[in-house]
Amino acid sequence: MHKKTLQRIRRVLAAIFFLGITLMFLDFSGTLHKFLGWMAKAQFLPAVLALNFVVIAILLIITLLFGRIYCSVICPLGVFQDGVAHVHNWTKKNRYTFSKAHNILRYIMLGVFVVTLVAGLSSIAALLAPYSAYGRIVQSLFAPVWQWINNGLAAISEHFNSYAFYEKDVWMRSLPTLIIAALTLVVIVILAWRNGRTYCNNICPVGTFLSFFSRFSWFKMHINEEKCIQCGLCTKNCKASCIDGKNGFVDYSRCVTCGNCMAVCPKEAIEYKHVKGNPTPVGANNHSPMTDDKQPDTETVDTGKRAFLIGSAVALGTAAFAQEKKKVDGGLAAIKDKVIPERTVPIVPAGAGSLQRFRTHCTGCQLCVSQCPNDVLRPSTDLMHLMQPVMSYERGWCRPECTACSDVCPTGAIRKLLKEEKAVTKKGQAYWVSQNCIVTANGIPCGNCARHCPAMAIEMVPKRGDETGKLLIPSINESKCVGCGACEYVCPARPLSAIVVNGVEQQRLI
Amino acid sequence: MKDITRRDFLKLIGAGTVATAATMTGCQNGGDLTPTGTIQPQKGQMTYRTNPNTGDKVSLLGFGMMRLPVIETEAPKGASGREAKSAPIDQEMVNKMVDKAIEYGVNYFDTSPVYCQGRSEKATGIALSRHKRDSYYLATKMSNFAPGTWPREESIKMFHNSLKELQTDYIDYMLLHSVGGGKDSMEMLRQRYYDNGILDFLLEQREKGVIRNLGFSYHGDVKVFDYLLSRHDEYKWDFVQIEMNYLDWHFAHEIEEENTRADYLYNELDKRKIPAVIMEPLLGGRLANVPDHIVREMKKREPERSVASWAFRFCGTFPNVLTSLSGMTYMDHLDDNLATHCPLKPLTSEELDFLEDIAKKIYDLKNIPCTACQYCMPCPFGLDIPGIFSHYNKCIKEGNFAKSQDESDYKKMRRAFLIGYDRSVPKLRQADHCTHCGECVHHCPQRINIPETMDMVNNYVEKLKQGTL
Numbered sequence: 012m013h014k015k016t017l018q019r020i021r022r023v024l025a026a027i028f029f030l031g032i033t034l035m036f037l038d039f040s041g042t043l044h045k046f047l048g049w050m051a052k053a054q055f056l057p058a059v060l061a062l063n064f065v066v067i068a069i070l071l072i073i074t075l076l077f078g079r080i081y082c083s084v085i086c087p088l089g090v091f092q093d094g095v096a097h098v099h100n101w102t103k104k105n106r107y108t109f110s111k112a113h114n115i116l117r118y119i120m121l122g123v124f125v126v127t128l129v130a131g132l133s134s135i136a137a138l139l140a141p142y143s144a145y146g147r148i149v150q151s152l153f154a155p156v157w158q159w160i161n162n163g164l165a166a167i168s169e170h171f172n173s174y175a176f177y178e179k180d181v182w183m184r185s186l187p188t189l190i191i192a193a194l195t196l197v198v199i200v201i202l203a204w205r206n207g208r209t210y211c212n213n214i215c216p217v218g219t220f221l222s223f224f225s226r227f228s229w230f231k232m233h234i235n236e237e238k239c240i241q242c243g244l245c246t247k248n249c250k251a252s253c254i255d256g257k258n259g260f261v262d263y264s265r266c267v268t269c270g271n272c273m274a275v276c277p278k279e280a281i282e283y284k285h286v287k288g289n290p291t292p293v294g295a296n297n298h299s300p301m302t303d304d305k306q307p308d309t310e311t312v313d314t315g316k317r318a319f320l321i322g323s324a325v326a327l328g329t330a331a332f333a334q335e336k337k338k339v340d341g342g343l344a345a346i347k348d349k350v351i352p353e354r355t356v357p358i359v360p361a362g363a364g365s366l367q368r369f370r371t372h373c374t375g376c377q378l379c380v381s382q383c384p385n386d387v388l389r390p391s392t393d394l395m396h397l398m399q400p401v402m403s404y405e406r407g408w409c410r411p412e413c414t415a416c417s418d419v420c421p422t423g424a425i426r427k428l429l430k431e432e433k434a435v436t437k438k439g440q441a442y443w444v445s446q447n448c449i450v451t452a453n454g455i456p457c458g459n460c461a462r463h464c465p466a467m468a469i470e471m472v473p474k475r476g477d478e479t480g481k482l483l484i485p486s487i488n489e490s491k492c493v494g495c496g497a498c499e500y501v502c503p504a505r506p507l508s509a510i511v512v513n514g515v516e517q518q519r520l521i
Numbered sequence: 522m523k524d525i526t527r528r529d530f531l532k533l534i535g536a537g538t539v540a541t542a543a544t545m546t547g548c549q550n551g552g553d554l555t556p557t558g559t560i561q562p563q564k565g566q567m568t569y570r571t572n573p574n575t576g577d578k579v580s581l582l583g584f585g586m587m588r589l590p591v592i593e594t595e596a597p598k599g600a601s602g603r604e605a606k607s608a609p610i611d612q613e614m615v616n617k618m619v620d621k622a623i624e625y626g627v628n629y630f631d632t633s634p635v636y637c638q639g640r641s642e643k644a645t646g647i648a649l650s651r652h653k654r655d656s657y658y659l660a661t662k663m664s665n666f667a668p669g670t671w672p673r674e675e676s677i678k679m680f681h682n683s684l685k686e687l688q689t690d691y692i693d694y695m696l697l698h699s700v701g702g703g704k705d706s707m708e709m710l711r712q713r714y715y716d717n718g719i720l721d722f723l724l725e726q727r728e729k730g731v732i733r734n735l736g737f738s739y740h741g742d743v744k745v746f747d748y749l750l751s752r753h754d755e756y757k758w759d760f761v762q763i764e765m766n767y768l769d770w771h772f773a774h775e776i777e778e779e780n781t782r783a784d785y786l787y788n789e790l791d792k793r794k795i796p797a798v799i800m801e802p803l804l805g806g807r808l809a810n811v812p813d814h815i816v817r818e819m820k821k822r823e824p825e826r827s828v829a830s831w832a833f834r835f836c837g838t839f840p841n842v843l844t845s846l847s848g849m850t851y852m853d854h855l856d857d858n859l860a861t862h863c864p865l866k867p868l869t870s871e872e873l874d875f876l877e878d879i880a881k882k883i884y885d886l887k888n889i890p891c892t893a894c895q896y897c898m899p900c901p902f903g904l905d906i907p908g909i910f911s912h913y914n915k916c917i918k919e920g921n922f923a924k925s926q927d928e929s930d931y932k933k934m935r936r937a938f939l940i941g942y943d944r945s946v947p948k949l950r951q952a953d954h955c956t957h958c959g960e961c962v963h964h965c966p967q968r969i970n971i972p973e974t975m976d977m978v979n980n981y982v983e984k985l986k987q988g989t990l
Contacts, residue, residue, distance in 0.1 A: 169944055174933075177940040346903040346949050407948070412987045449956070457956040462976070503902050503956045 014279050017270035021083055029090040035419075036149040036381045037157040039179055044382065044419045051378055051421035053085055054142040055217045060372045061423030071224055078228040078268040079221050082211055088141040089211055089218075089267065092203035096250050099204050105247035107207060109255040112262055117212065117219045124216035128371065134397035137375035141215050142421075144195050146376035147390075147398065151192035154381060155181050180406070184380060184389035188398050207250025212265045222264035231286045232266055232273070234259045238280035245272035245281060347505040349405040352444075356514035357391065358402040358494060361409070361436040362417040362426040365517045372424035373399045379416035379425060385409065387496070388416060399424075402438070404496030404512065409438070411465050411495065434465070437521050439494020439512040441468070443485050448509035450474065450482050460485050460498035460510045466521075468492040469510075485510060493521060560825045562859035567626030570843050572796055574759045575733060577658060577693070579844050581837050582862040583629035583798070584622050586645045587636045587894070588848035590614045610637060610644045618855050619648040623656060625859045629844045631660040631798075632687070633698060634679055642686035650688040659687055660798075662698035662738065663723065665713050666964075673717040680726075694798075695723060695732040696762055700749065701741030703963050710745050724756065734759035738800065740966035743781040746789070753793055760843060761790050762798040764966070766808055767835045767876040769801075772884040779968040787839060796843035799836045803847065805892025808832040812886065812918045815879055822875070829854075830861040835876055838867040888914045889974055890967045897961035897971060905950040906961060906971060912945045913978050926990050935985050942982065952979040 028050055035047040051057060058066035070081055082089040099106070120139060127135040137143050158179045165176040183189055202209040211218040234245070236259050246256040249272055253265035273281045356366070360379060363369035375398030380388045385407035390398045400416070402409060411434035417425045428436065441460075449455045451474065461469040468491035471483035485498075487510075494512045502508040568581040591608040619630070632645045642661060649657060661683045665676045684690060697720070703709025714720040726732040736758050739746045749758070764773075765783040773780040790797045803809050809829035819828055836845040849855045868876070891910035900906055916922045920930075921937035928934070942951065955975035962971055984990040 174937050174940045177943065343905055343950065344899040344901055344903040410986065455956070455958050457958065459954070459956045462957075463953060463979075501953050503954065 014276065014281075015270075015274045017268075017283055018274040019270075021080065021268070021270050024084045025090045025093065028085050029087050029094075032087045032145070033149055033153070036146055036378060037154055039154075039158070039381065039384070041382060041384060041415055041418075048419060048421075050085075051142075051376075051419065054421055055081065055086075055221070056140050056142060056374055057376070057421035057423075060374060061421065063423070070221075074221050074224040075227060076229045078231060078263065078266055079218070079225045080268045081221060082208075082215075082218055083267040083269045086141050086145075086217070088145040088199065088215075089208070091145060092199060092208060092210065093250065093269070095200050095203035096207045105244065107247050107249050107252055109246050109249070110252045112253075112265060113213050117214070117222075120214050121216045121219040131367070131370055132395065133370050133373065133375070133399060134395060137373075137398050138191070138195075139214060139216055140374045140376075141211075141217055143374040143376040143398075144192075144199070146378055146381075147188060147192040148196045148199075150377035150381045151184075151189045152196060180386060182386070182406075185392050185398075187392050188375075188377075188390040191398065206252065208252070208265070208267060211267065212251055212253075225266065226263045228263065229285050230268075230283055231263055232261050232268070233282050233284055233286050234261065235280045235282055238278045240278055240280070242277065244275045244277065248272060248275045349508060350506040351403050351405060352499075352507055352511045354403075354511075354513050356439075356516060357393065357396075358439045358496075358512060358514035359518075360388065360400060360402065360416040360420075360425045361433050361438045361518065362414075362420070362428045363424060363438070363518060364426065366514070367516075369424050370396055370399065372422050374422055374424075375399050376421070378419050378421065382415040382419050384413060384415055402496070404499040404508075406500075408496040408500040409494075432520065435493060435520050436518055437493050437515060438518050439492075439496070439514050440489060441487050441492050441494065441496075441498050441510055441512045443487060444507070444509050444511055445484075446509075447504045447507050448484065449504055450484050452504075452509075454482065456481060456483065457503060458483060458485070459501045459503060463497045463501045464492075465495060465497055466491050466493045469498060491521065560860045562625055562856070562863035564625060564863070566863040567859075568837065568862055568865040569626075570796070570840075572734070572760070572843060573794060574796075577734075579629050579658060580627045580862070581842070581844055581865055582622075582627050582833070582858050583631055583660075583844035583846040584619070584627055585800070585846040585848035586630060586632040586641045588850045589637050589641060589644055590618075590850050610640050612644055612647060614852075615644050616648045616651065618849065618852055620651075621852070622855060622859075623652055625863055627859075628657045629660065629694075629846075630657055631694075631846050633662040633664045634683055634686075635664040635666065635698075642683055646687040646689075654689060658693035659689060660694035660696065661687065661692055662696040663714075663719060664698040665719070666698070668712075671712055671717055673719060673722070676713075676717060676719045677722060680722075684731075691731050691733060694734045694736065694760065695726070696735075697723075697737035699740050699966060700737050701739050701743070701745040702966070706742035706745045707748070710748075720756075736760040736762060736795075736798070738762035738798075739786070740764060741779065741968055743785075746781070746786065750789055750793065750795075753795070758795050760796045760798050762800055762846075763787065763790070764801040765797070765799045765836060765842075766802050766804055766832055768804060768808065768880045768883055770835075771877060771880050775884060776890045777968045777970075787841070791839075791841045794841075797839075797841055798843050799845040801892055802836045802845045803829055803832050804890070805848075805894060807888065807890075807892065807914065808883075810918065811879075811883060812920070815882060818875075818879065822872075826861070827857045829857060831876060831879075833858065833861045834866060834868050835873075837862070837865040838873070886917050888917055889978075890969060892967060894966060896964040896966060900955075901958065901960055902954055902956055903950055904952070904954055904975070905946045906975075908946045908950070909952050909975070909978055910969075912942055913981075915945075916941065923985070923990060926988065931990075939982070939985055952976075952982065955979075 031047045031050045035043050035051065038044070052061070052063065053066055055070055058070065074081060083093065084090070124136050124139050127133070158181045161176060162178050162181070165178040168174065168176045199210060234256070239256070239259060241257050243256045245254045250269070251265045251267055253262035254260070254272055270283070273283060359366060359369050375390065377390060377398070379400050380390060387402045387404065387407055387409050388400045389403065391401045412430055414428050414430055414433050417428045417433065445451050449457050458471045461471050468488045469485045472486040473480050474482040474484045494515065496512050498510045499508045499512050502510050569578040570581055571578055590611040592611045593608065630645060630649060632641045634642055636642070637644070649659070663676060663680065665671060665679060670676055670679055683692065697714055700710050723732060723735055727735045735756070737749055739761065763783065763786040765787060769783040771782070773782045787797055809827070809832070811828060816828055819831055823830070833845055833847070836842050847854065847858050849858065889910040891907055891914070893907040893911055895907060897906045916938050921934045921941070923931045923934040952975040955972055957972040959972060965971060
């Protein structure tokens with residue numbers, strides 16, 4: 012095997028996964044997920060949450076065979092970091108050093124993650140999860156750029172009377188999520204730029220979990236001491252800081268099997284092969300690493316960790332901000348933007364089952380948000396469930412024929428639904444707000460809610476006390492209402508609709 | 522017939538050759554840049570009609586000042602092109618068009634205090650004041666639609682303001698504007714013109730010469746038309762303005778039950794020798810914008826004439842038509858209309874039959890009969906009513922109107938309809954936001970039941986979206 016073969020294979024596969032997942036998030040037309048959806052479902056944490064034992068088993072077997080190639084091929088955040096580190100390599104080569112594993116930190120992080128996930132503090136768990144973090148970055152930061160480019164193309168295609176592209180409204184779905192995504196991006200880029208896989212080996216719960224298995228992997232990077240001249244090039248090129256070349260030691264719990272060490276070794280002393288014998292004890296390191304290297308490295312990691320935690324805290328503190336968007340109108344009557352009404356129970360996508368179940372299964376990756384064609388889904392700004400999707404109906408309603416979110420959800424938080432099931436899934440309950448209704452407040456006949464209710468749950472009935480008998484108010488049949496929000500969306504009362512949907516704790520078919 | 526001798530034959534050929542040479546030289550030397558292959562207007566060849574009451578020689582093409590060009594402003598993001606409708610009028614372009622129209626013999630200009638969001642009279646006044654007052658006829662209207670303008674002094678104020686805006690002290694053609702509308706059309710007529718004595722006021726002004734011709738424009742309930750004509754002996758209408766075109770001639774009633782066929786209206790006027798001024802000869806441009814197969818049929822017959830020319834020639838063929846008003850927005854509209862009218866070539870009876878067949882085909886398209894006159898606007902709930910209807914009609918015209926999912930092009934048509942809908946009308950101004958408040962209904966001169974039509978459009982959209990067509 013050529014010494015660069017492993018590195019090349021890894022790069023090609025990583026590029027395929029990385030581009031595939033990124034494109035899936037960017038594509039809002041609902042076409043790519045049919046081909047790429049499996050890439051999201053192959054992510055470790057979503058598979059765990061979806062109790063997708065087949066995927067979990069495959070990933071664990073892969074790890075037990077080949078080491079943590081999951082981290083360098085399948086995980087988009089891992090590949091992203093490699094990309095950043097690689098760019099730094101252009102100007103500064105051979106810059107890595109060996110460092111001891113920070114076991115206490117990474118086990119605490121894994122513990123925090125598991126505890127918060129189980130306890131339902133999903134917003135904290137979602138902050139640490141790698142795939143979701145990457146999804147948020149793409150959806151919040153890259154998607155708007157993608158959509159602006161698309162809108163440019165849409166304008167051109169409109170000019171040529173073509174329907175190849177159509178315009179997509181670019182709007183900020185949640186400021187806190189945007190800030191968190193931006194901070195995550197900054198922190199990840201800094202960490203990756205300075206020290207490669209710092210995040211993966213100190214913070215990432217998936218990385219830490221897989222490290223338990225990678226120690227025992229069949230194939231490993233092995234330093235052939237007969238060939239090794241202790242030049243240290245492997246150490247200097249290990250972005251996981253897990254090779255102590257001078258002492259012939261590799262920390263398999265952190266090695267992501269990237270193959271860079273093999274590729275740079277001048278003597279081809281590093282081999283990827285089955286190694287017999289006991290794996291290196293966890294974190295134990297009988298070989299004393301060079302002390303001059305250790306000091307700066309630890310500091311870097313700590314700085315990064317601090318920045319990450321502080322960044323998250325800042326982001327959490329901004330959760331209460333809401334956003335407004337104003338459109339300028341020409342010769343037509345101005346239309347006031349709708350304001351999001353207070354919903355005591357949030358509305359979550361059809362297929363979520365119970366609110367409780369949904370919350371413990373969703374990692375806030377934003378894939379459903381990126382796919383929602385009706386601009387209904389957006390990340391929650393509620394502190395406890397930050398970044399998990401909720402629905403609101405200012406820009407559209409949850410159309411009966413659309414199952415985009417349930418089609419893409421990799422964690423099973425939104426279960427796959429047939430169109431027929433979706434149309435009759437009760438995800439909320441509409442109620443009438445008399446003081447906002449133009450019929451009662453202004454005496455103008457309307458009935459738009461009843462006309463557009465796809466479930467036929469609304470009828471117009473005479474208003475009590477109206478002598479003319481012409482004023483009709485909506486009568487909502489609770490047993491038929493599915494909470495789709497068509498009524499709320501088309502209600503002419505602005506900025507607050509006179510018919511508002513509240514979520515239900517337990518979704519059901521009606 | 523004598524045999525052509527060789528000598529004669531050479532003579533003929535020779536003459537032909539000379540003629541051809543002359544034409545070619547003319548082209549080369551003259552640098553004639555006008556597009557060839559289309560009929561060009563001939564200066565001094567405008568067709569005129571004589572008003573029997575005043576002897577006015579009125580150009581058969583009248584300039585309607587309802588659809589004046591506006592200065593294109595940067596449309597707000599996400600807004601449709603037509604949202605720029607409140608943009609200021611492009612006075613420079615209005616001046617240019619008016620100058621050219623007058624140069625080619627157009628002498629009838631029709632405006633109203635309510636046109637172009639109230640900016641038409643002023644723009645008309647500015648453009649026309651640059652010409653001699655006796656070189657054109659001015660038509661404006663008593664547009665007291667809003668109840669606030671019903672009191673006598675308010676209506677009179679409106680009349681005086683028209684004189685001021687038009688920079689003149691007399692009006693050649695004054696109209697009661699759009700009678701026949703309203704929930705109760707007779708009641709509306711009474712409120713606007715009788716109870717406040719405004720009709721008497723206008724008759725007085727005619728006596729005084731401030732108004733040279735008095736008439737009315739009519740849309741809607743035929744009762745009002747019949748009533749006003751029944752009192753012709755008393756009022757002596759100098760002219761009446763009616764909607765007439767080859768589609769309304771046959772199908773006005775079929776398209777909207779409430780509407781009156783144009784042939785009835787024209788014949789009633791003709792019987793009384795009251796000149797007819799024609800509005801909507803093109804149905805708001807719809808008769809200039811027809812599906813390709815109809816274009817083909819027209820071009821097969823008259824390859825050098827525009828689609829619109831057929832509609833004007835239809836109106837102009839009727840001798841009692843005084844003038845056909847065209848709301849021209851662009852210079853090319855004017856150029857084309859001048860070519861049609863300088864001089865007008867009347868239709869033969871065979872061509873009239875052809876147009877009847879065309880009318881049938883257009884009627885069969887089941888378009889929404891909206892002329893984009895904007896009378897219904899602004900909708901209090903922000904809907905872009907003409908925008909919605911024109912998108913619907915455009916899709917029918919362009920063959921993007923699927924009737925069932927089984928059609929081979931269904932996917933393509935669906936995409937064009939839905940994407941095009943969002944392009945031409947912002948989401949919050951689309952048909953699903955119609956509350957059926959009914960504000961618009963009584964403003965529509967075509968008597969379209971706008972709320973029901975909105976439901977029809979929205980149901981179609983829903984079927985496309987849900988895949989249940």
